[in-house]
Amino acid sequence: MLKRFGERLFSFYCHPDFQEDIKGDLEEYYALNLEDKGEKYANRKFFVDVILLFRLSLLRDNWFSRNSIYFAMVKNNLKVAYRSMMRHKFYTFLNLGGLAISITACLLIAIFVKDELSYDRHFENSDQIYRxxxxxxxxxxxxxxxxxxxxxxxxxxxxxxxxxxxxxxxxxxxxxxxxxxxxxxxxxxxxxxxxxxxxxxxxxxxxxxxxxxxxxxxxxxxxxxxxxxxxxxxxxxxxxxxxxxxxxxxxxxxxxxxxxxxxxxxxxxxxxxxxxxxxxxxxxxxxxxxxxxxxxxxxxxxxxxxxxxxxxxxxxxxxxxxxxxxxxxxxxxxxxxxxxxIPLHDIHLHSNKDFELEANGSVQYVYLFSIIGFFILLIACINFMNMATARASIRAKEVGVRKVLGSLRKQLVNQFLTEAILNSLLAFILGIILTYVALPYFNQITNKSLVDPLFGASGLWPYLVVSCLAVGILAGIYPAFVLSSYRPVKVLKGEVTQGKKASWIRSILVVIQFTASIFLIIGSIIVYSQLSYLQNKELGFNKDQVLIVNNAGLLGQNMMSFKNELLRNPNIESVSVSSYIPAANIFNDTPFVREDATTSDEAVSIQYWNVDYDYAKTLGLQITEGRFFDREFPTDSMGVVVNETAARRFGYDDPIGKKIKPMALNAQQAVSVFTIIGVMKDFHYQSMRTDILPQILMLRPDIGGMSVKFKAAATKEVLEISEELWSEMSGGLPFEFDFLDEMFARSFDNENRIKTIFSVLTVLAILVASLGLFGLAAYVTEQRKKEIGIRKVLGASTIKLLRLLFQKFTVLVFISALLAVPVAYYFASDWLSGFAYAIKLSPVFFIAGALGTLIIAWMTVGYQSLKAATRNPIDNLRVE
Amino acid sequence: MKKYQLGEFEEIVLLTVGVLYGNAYGVSIKEEIEKRQKRKVSVGALQSALRRMESKGFLDSEFGESTKMRGGKRKRYFKITALGKKALDYNMQTRLDLWNQIPDVAFEFKLC
Incomplete structure (x- = not known):
């Protein structure tokens, strides 16, 4: 049994020339062993010998030995690629730089997306858990x-x-x-x-x-x-x-x-x-x-x-x-x-309900960033293709000579692909280094704490190898086929196809690049203006120069004297005691009805906040009708101040003096009735993403926190005096404070993060596209050197020459704008619809985006063009 | 000289092939080495050494007769070529030269 298997195995790997005699030898040993030591040993020995015979010099013709010529060729290809890269250091720099930057961006996005998708999956049986x-x-x-x-x-x-x-x-x-x-x-x-x-x-x-x-x-x-x-x-x-x-x-x-x-x-x-x-x-x-x-x-x-x-x-x-x-x-x-x-896996990315335990992520951003990452990489690949085909004339002679010397087209394709893959490999190495350099900033912006996302446990490195090859092939396949298709006779005779045939393809590629850039620019303009609109929107209260003292209630009996001592300081305008502070995410919700309500259908869900007399003054609330609570009116303890929304929802045209009551939970429950004494302007007391809900203020003691309104430019002094007073009266409790404007700014952390990420990505995308355009412009200008010289000699002005050189790129940017604007409009209106308070999409955004891109394109092309147009024509014409 | 490069095992195999002139095939070479050198020789090592030296030109081979014991398969007889002889000579000579260069005093082992 073992012997038969051994024979098979041996025939499988051994070179046919050696098979007969070695097999004979093996048989002979087998016969000898059979005699001396028995069948079992002989069988085993036979098999062991077969295994030991597996030597390189005895192997049959195999894939390696047959392909050794190709390995030699790969070595040669690498050498040629290296030399051609070294010969054109400037273009190599543009290509590698652009590719490396875009790979860095892509890697960071991939890290972000992977982390977002991994939420809650680490729990055992996480697919069975639901909320x-x-x-x-x-x-x-x-x-x-x-x-x-x-x-x-x-x-x-x-x-x-x-x-x-x-x-x-x-x-x-x-x-x-x-x-x-x-x-x-x-x-x-x-x-x-x-x-x-x-x-x-x-x-x-x-x-x-x-x-x-x-x-x-x-x-x-x-x-x-x-x-x-x-x-x-x-x-x-x-x-x-x-x-x-x-x-x-x-x-x-x-x-x-x-x-x-x-x-x-x-x-x-x-x-x-x-x-x-x-x-x-x-x-x-x-x-x-x-x-x-x-x-x-x-x-x-x-x-x-x-x-x-x-x-x-x-x-x-x-x-x-x-x-x-x-x-x-x-x-x-x-x-x-x-x-x-809702499945546990979906909570982080798909759930955005009221009272979430923490602010969740959003699948929208995961998609958005993935798309942007893809675009950035695409732009870099397009750069590579453009540069390779545009500079085809330089390589054309090489192709011609190689073909005459007997190169097959396949081999040339291989050669150019090797070059592209080498480029992509180098760019990946650079990109990985850049990624690790950028990781601390990335963690800061995204509020994550990733340590070694690429090579650490469950890192991304297996994908790196695949995508490195994929990028190389994607960027290299088109130039490889174009370059290898040249007819040697034509090329060597001097009829250089100056990459003209491929010119329209190049234009298409440039249009794709610009479309992506314009889309991103418009996108970031809109994201930027929407978010700053929210942050600067009229809040309805005053958030500046308000110090919040946490845990004021812990002072107990000393609290009132703390308040009074504070008020004695001339820098302090007013002090209010209430834990209901805007932006602090405090909710207190209960249904109210009009006093004359007959059915529960009239109930209005109300945020009711307990405040004191000084609340309106301290937070700068605006009273539009009636008045705020006043110490001179003892009945105010049964009065309420409602916001405009609440007044509307109760259906009172003239709300002052009207009465409301909390809805009874059952028929037996007795409820107290409150009189509306004032209407205040709506103010944003929670996230700007949501509408302002009906709200009422009641005069009730609530000793959780204290807000202190002080005069401008006295921040340090007020802070010092408050802390001093606190330590006198608190008996060792720590003084914990906050500033209302900072609390409010923090509530926009998420939005600001998105804003930063989006801007960074946009800048990167434009940078990469500009690098490519710069290279392309350099090449095109170089090609038209003579034309420019002749035109200049015949009297063309610099302006005219510049216009000539700008014309093509300008047209391309316009076409791109036509493509990008509708797409951007679609995505932007979709995104804005998620906000309760959104900016209007004005044409300015789109025009600014397109113009911005045009200006960047002009500046990129401009340097090269200006250099060519102002040069002494003799320099352009003399060289032959 | 690289041309005459021989490993220790290769040299032994080459010499044994010479010793067994006319009857040098896999089994006999292995047995001879095991008998004389009192060392175990694996089939794999032997065969790969033989083929390697054949491709270098130190050995020549031809098919011989077959026996029933071999399951009807022919033997491959090896013999040394002129180049193989030169390689052996060269190896022997270099060792001899080295041996002769050793000063007598190096072999004077005294109890000290």
């Missing part, structure tokens, strides 16, 4: 949000066997905490069910998996928080105090830091049991984020259809109680209670 989200509509109020009722998670697990596990989190907030009387500002705190660790496989470093958050006053923290709070000490069982709530929490577990590519980055998980409402059986209030893990055999669609039954089962009774009509009637009259699932 429940709600779409609710009552009267004119629409809620499209990630929050769900408190009992949802438990009900899902209990009623549906498909649900393997369910769990809730609530909030993502920061708080002042203390450990052994040392204070820390702790970010990313959430309340969580114990079961959340069953759904998300977050590695547990310390603690008992079964008993992490199953008792009141327990907390799980992540590794870096443990290091921050306790250093070398053992954190298990230690106590963390939540300031302002007077709660002491015991650490029951340490988990690994949550990876950056996750849609939440909690650092501290407080037990849900500490919330009074954790076990509330109320279905009409949505405050909890519910995650579930389905068993592998259940599909999302199949499970989603169950929600209708769930709503029927649990909502009917409570809806009847709250609004006095049955669930069916309520739904029939246009109200909507709709729950659905």
């Amino acid at each position: 429940v989200q709600s779409y609710l509509k009552f009267a004119d109020n629409i809620f499209d949000m990630i929050a769900t009722p408190s009992p949802m998670a438990a009900a899902l697990k209990q009623d549906y066997p498909e649900v393997e596990q369910s769990g809730r989190v609530r909030g993502n907030f920061s708080s002042l905490i203390s450990v052994n009387n040392q204070f820390f500002r702790q970010e990313n705190i959430t309340y969580a069910d114990n079961s959340i660790f069953d759904i998300f496989s977050i590695e547990l470093l310390r603690g008992n998996r079964e008993h992490l958050l199953d008792e009141p006053n327990t907390v799980v923290i992540n590794r870096s928080t443990a290091e921050k709070l306790f250093g070398e000490e053992d954190p298990m069982g230690q106590i963390i105090r939540i300031e302002g709530q007077d709660q002491d929490l015991k650490i029951t577990g340490i988990v690994e830091d949550i990876r950056s590519n996750t849609h939440f980055h909690f650092q501290m998980f407080r037990t849900m049991l500490d919330r009074g409402d954790h076990n509330q059986q109320f279905w009409l209030s949505n405050n909890f984020v519910t995650y579930i893990r389905l068993n592998p055999n259940t599909t999302e669609e199949a499970f989603e259809s169950q929600f209708e039954g769930l709503v029927k089962k649990y909502f009917a009774e409570q809806v009847q109680q709250a609004v006095g009509v049955s669930l069916e009637t309520a739904l029939a009259s246009g109200n909507i209670i709709d729950y659905s699932l």
Whole structure:
């Protein structure tokens, strides 16, 4: 058996000339061994010998030996490519530089896209995990949000066997905490069910998996928080105090830091049991984020259809109680209670609902950047093609001689392809170096923390090899076929085809380049103006010179004296105590109705904020009708100030003196009635992406924060005096502050990031295109040197010559503008439609984009042309 | 001289082929070397050395008779060519020269 296999193997690889006698020898050894040591040994020995006979000198004719000539040719091709690159250093520089820059851009984009697509995929069974989200509509109020009722998670697990596990989190907030009387500002705190660790496989470093958050006053923290709070000490069982709530929490577990590519980055998980409402059986209030893990055999669609039954089962009774009509009637009259699932994988890129735990990414940008990356690379490839075909005349003689000496066309194609691939290889090496140089800036702009995205674990390097070859072939294939098609007789006789035939193809390629450039320029102009429009839009309140003192409530009884002391400083204009600060992302939502309302259909969902007398003055709110709260009117405690939107929604033409009340949750509940004493101008209290919602201000003590309005140019002084006063009165609590304008600027971080990325990419694309155009212009001018000389001798002016040289490029830019404008218009209006407040698309943007490109093109071509047109004609004509 | 380059194993094989004049084929060469040198010789090493030297021109070969034991396959007999002889001479000479150059004192081993 083994012997037969050995024979086969030997015949397979051994050179036929040697087969007979060596096989004979092997047979002879076999016979001898069979006699001496038995069959088993002989068989084995035979096979071992066959293996050992696998020697280079004994192998049959193979692919390597047959192709060795080609390997020699590749070596030769590389040498020729190197020499031709060295001979034209300027063009080599343009080609390599352009290609390297565009590859850097592409690599960075690829890194970005890959990271965006990898969100949440690192959890075990991540494809079975879903988040429940709600779409609710009552009267004119629409809620499209990630929050769900408190009992949802438990009900899902209990009623549906498909649900393997369910769990809730609530909030993502920061708080002042203390450990052994040392204070820390702790970010990313959430309340969580114990079961959340069953759904998300977050590695547990310390603690008992079964008993992490199953008792009141327990907390799980992540590794870096443990290091921050306790250093070398053992954190298990230690106590963390939540300031302002007077709660002491015991650490029951340490988990690994949550990876950056996750849609939440909690650092501290407080037990849900500490919330009074954790076990509330109320279905009409949505405050909890519910995650579930389905068993592998259940599909999302199949499970989603169950929600209708769930709503029927649990909502009917409570809806009847709250609004006095049955669930069916309520739904029939246009109200909507709709729950659905979103797969965990889709949350980061596809979910943009109200109350997201963190600002998510957007698949729109992933697509957009991929397209731009592709364009930039395309532009660089086109440059390469253009340069190669334009300079064909230089290589034409070489091609002619090679052909006469017997080169086949295939070999010439190979030669030029080798050159292109060598170019692309060098450019890739340069590009990779540039990528690593740019990585810190990239991380800063994109707010990521990638270390070694190319060669690290699950890096991009396998794609690099493939794309290096692909770019080389893409850029080289067309020139290779053009160059190798020359007829040797013509070329050698001097009838050089000066790349003229390919001139129209070159024009098309240039048009593609310019189309992409114009598109990008228009795009970045629009992105830029939209975002600065948002940032500079009239906010409706004054955000400058306002100092926000956090945790003012911790001062307790000293707070009022702190406020009064501050007011004694001449630089401070007013001080208001309220934790409701615009841009702080605080929401407090409840339905209100007019006093005379008869049905719940008239309810208006209202943001109601608790403020004090000085609120309007401090934040510069504008009162359009009536007045703000005033200490002289004791009845103001039952008064409210509404914004214009709210007044409109209540349907009051003359709202002053009219009354509103919160909607009763059931018929028995008694509610107080409020009188409208003033109307304020709408102000933007949350993200500019959304409309201003109805809002009312109420005179209620709320001691969370303090805003201090001060005079211009006194920032430093005010900060110093506040801190001094604080340390006098706080008894060691840290002074935490913020400036309102900075808080507001931070709320645009995401938009600013996009703006920066887009501008950088646009500049890169234009740079690469300009490099190519520069090379092309240099070549064309060189070609027309004599023509220019003769024209000049015959009396043409410099202006006329310049016009001659500019004409072609100008026409090409115009054609490109015609192509680019509609595409840009389409994409821009699509993008702008996502904003509640958007700029109008005026023709100026498009004209500016096209003109900008034209000017850049002129400047690029201009240098070469001016040089040629002003040169002494004799220099151009003398050379033969 | 590169032309006469011989490895140690090659030299032994070449010499053995000479010793076995007229009866030098794979099996006999292997047996002879194993007997004289008391070392194991693998078929692969031997065969590749033989073919290598043949392509260098040190050896010549022709097919001989076949036996039943060989499954009807012919033997390939090797013999040394004139060039092979020169290579052997050259190798031997260079070693001899070196040997002769060693001063007598180098071999005076004393207990010290």
